[in-house]
Amino acid sequence: MLDFEKSGGLVPVIVQDAQTLEVLMLGYMNQEAWQKTQEEKRVTFFSRSKNRLWTKGEESGHFLEVVSTHIDCDQDTLLIKAHPKGPTCHTGSRSCFSTEYDRNFIFELEQIINDRYEFPTAASYVNRLHQSGLNKVAQKVGEEAVETVIAALAETDSDFVNEASDLVFHLLVLLREKNIPLATIAKNLEKRHQ
Numbered sequence: 001m002l003d004f005e006k007s008g009g010l011v012p013v014i015v016q017d018a019q020t021l022e023v024l025m026l027g028y029m030n031q032e033a034w035q036k037t038q039e040e041k042r043v044t045f046f047s048r049s050k051n052r053l054w055t056k057g058e059e060s061g062h063f064l065e066v067v068s069t070h071i072d073c074d075q076d077t078l079l080i081k082a083h084p085k086g087p088t089c090h091t092g093s094r095s096c097f098s099t100e101y102d103r104n105f106i107f108e109l110e111q112i113i114n115d116r117y118e119f120p121t122a123a124s125y126v127n128r129l130h131q132s133g134l135n136k137v138a139q140k141v142g143e144e145a146v147e148t149v150i151a152a153l154a155e156t157d158s159d160f161v162n163e164a165s166d167l168v169f170h171l172l173v174l175l176r177e178k179n180i181p182l183a184t185i186a187k188n189l190e191k192r193h194q
Helices: 031-040 105-118 125-132 134-154 157-177 182-193
Strands: 011-017 023-029 044-047 052-055 064-071 078-084
Touching (some): 023 078, 031 044, 031 052, 105 125, 105 182, 125 157, 157 182
Parallel strands (some): 011 078
Antiparallel strands (some): 044 052
16 A cells, blocks of 8 residues: 655655666656556556646557556555556656666567557558568578578678568567567576576
8 A cells, every 4th residue: 555645745756667678767656647547457647737636648549558566565655567558758768767788678578569469450561561471470580590690600790680670570570470588589598597
């Protein structure tokens, strides 16, 4: 149970991307915002500048869809893991915190591929791969693996990085084609490490 009285009716709320674990933003909730967030499964804050409830994305459509909520040990701070529906920051950035690079971009890329599967467009390379079928997607991974090996042995580091990037991208498409999330691979690797 959140303790709203401890800090004058508002509790700080940290929002984290449920997939990449990147911190997206910090906001504040009063009890009404907390109830609305739980009911609608979309993050709603109490805006101190507007002096009202404010659902993140109400104007932009970039909602934060709640995956899970976690109250801290003192019951006066909330962590929300969410799926962002677009950039979180009003500047158009994925996060309100500027970081050098997104260490978890591979999980974002997985989500982009999933979106291409769920909402296909004719111009999408992912859609064209998906339409070609499992055999063709698997073959493409094999081709990229061979090109990566050749680049590692006989080409520049830049060529190798480009070929390795192509390999990882196509492997992500193959995982999606097989309906196996990247998290399954990560958990398997973690288990092997123990």
